[in-house]
Amino acid sequence: MEFSKYHGLGNDFVLVDNRHQVEPVISPEMAVQWCDRHFGIGADGVIFALPGQGGTDYTMRIYNSDGSEPEMCGNGIRCMAKFLETLETADGKAPQAPHTYRIHTLAGLISPTLQPDGQVTVDMGPPYLLAREIPTTLAAAEDKVVAVPLTVAGQTWDVTCVSMGNPHCITFVEDVAAIALESIGPQFEHHEVFPQRINTEFIQVVRPDYLKMRVWERGAGVTLACGTGACASLVAGVLNGVCDRAATVELPGGPLYIEWSAADNRVYMTGPAELAFRGTRA
Numbered sequence: 503m504e505f506s507k508y509h510g511l512g513n514d515f516v517l518v519d520n521r522h523q524v525e526p527v528i529s530p531e532m533a534v535q536w537c538d539r540h541f542g543i544g545a546d547g548v549i550f551a552l553p554g555q556g557g558t559d560y561t562m563r564i565y566n567s568d569g570s571e572p573e574m575c576g577n578g579i580r581c582m583a584k585f586l587e588t589l590e591t592a593d594g595k596a597p598q599a600p601h602t603y604r605i606h607t608l609a610g611l612i613s614p615t616l617q618p619d620g621q622v623t624v625d626m627g628p629p630y631l632l633a634r635e636i637p638t639t640l641a642a643a644e645d646k647v648v649a650v651p652l653t654v655a656g657q658t659w660d661v662t663c664v665s666m667g668n669p670h671c672i673t674f675v676e677d678v679a680a681i682a683l684e685s686i687g688p689q690f691e692h693h694e695v696f697p698q699r700i701n702t703e704f705i706q707v708v709r710p711d712y713l714k715m716r717v718w719e720r721g722a723g724v725t726l727a728c729g730t731g732a733c734a735s736l737v738a739g740v741l742n743g744v745c746d747r748a749a750t751v752e753l754p755g756g757p758l759y760i761e762w763s764a765a766d767n768r769v770y771m772t773g774p775a776e777l778a779f780r781g782t783r784a
């Protein structure tokens with residue numbers, strides 16, 4: 503089976519041309535094998551470019567490296583836009599930048615735009631802020647979860663929860679480098695207050711327009727970048743009054759530019775996506 507390996511700031515994915523059928527061509531169990539960095543191709547997830555639904559151009563589905571299926575992936579959808587550009591070019595229908603794709607995801611319609619400079623800007627839709635939308639039991643169902651105390655590993659953290667279609671728990675800290683992500687991350691991910699598990703971001707506010715972030719991803723562990731996490735963190739920063747509505751979010755793999763528009767309440771993410779290599783998997 504042919505595949506392409508892409509990454510967005512080191513958050514890496516195996517991309518599969520699945521345009522001929524509506525179900526992913528490999529199972530979640532096979533995705534776990536493909537993602538294995540010693541015995542497989544090595545990736546944070548496997549992404550399938552499927553036929554569109556409900557008037558969209560394409561559908562994106564993704565399996566995390568543990569085989570679970572998240573609703574959305576910000577770095578992944580930038581990679582998918584680049585992958586589609588290559589597939590369409592091979593079909594003799596090369597899109598001219600700026601070009602916007604309408605992509606159906608489990609988080610609804612998401613629209614990435616290929617920019618003339620090679621970057622991809624994604625209309626990530628509105629953030630979801632109510633406890634029932636995250637979901638979490640940290641607050642009453644119709645309340646927002648902003649700077650709510652949560653005890654993890656014997657320490658109390660003031661957390662803010664935001665869904666970008668997938669769930670995120672954000673904590674603002676003095677120094678992101680001091681966080682023991684490998685040990686604390688899994689304890690957030692599997693905490694009983696998060697019935698669908700959670701992605702966990704630690705944020706250091708360098709300036710109101712410049713945030714540093716480290717992430718523990720649900721189903722993937724420590725990754726070099728998380729697009730939905732950067733969007734959720736910017737929204738959390740605004741809700742806590744510690745950052746501007748537009749900011750650069752510096753991740754271990756590099757920077758993303760994020761804006762939460764006051765005009766339309768939607769979050770916009772701009773960043774790179776690169777082909778690493780193509781291959782064939784038996």
Ligand SMILES: N[C@@H](CCC[C@H](N)C(=O)O)C(=O)O
Pocket residue numbers: 513566571572573574575576577578668669701719720721722725727728729730731
């Ligand atoms: N790395 C992604 C998010 C992938 C899904 C996440 N692990 C989850 O389970 O929600 C991104 O760039 O957004």
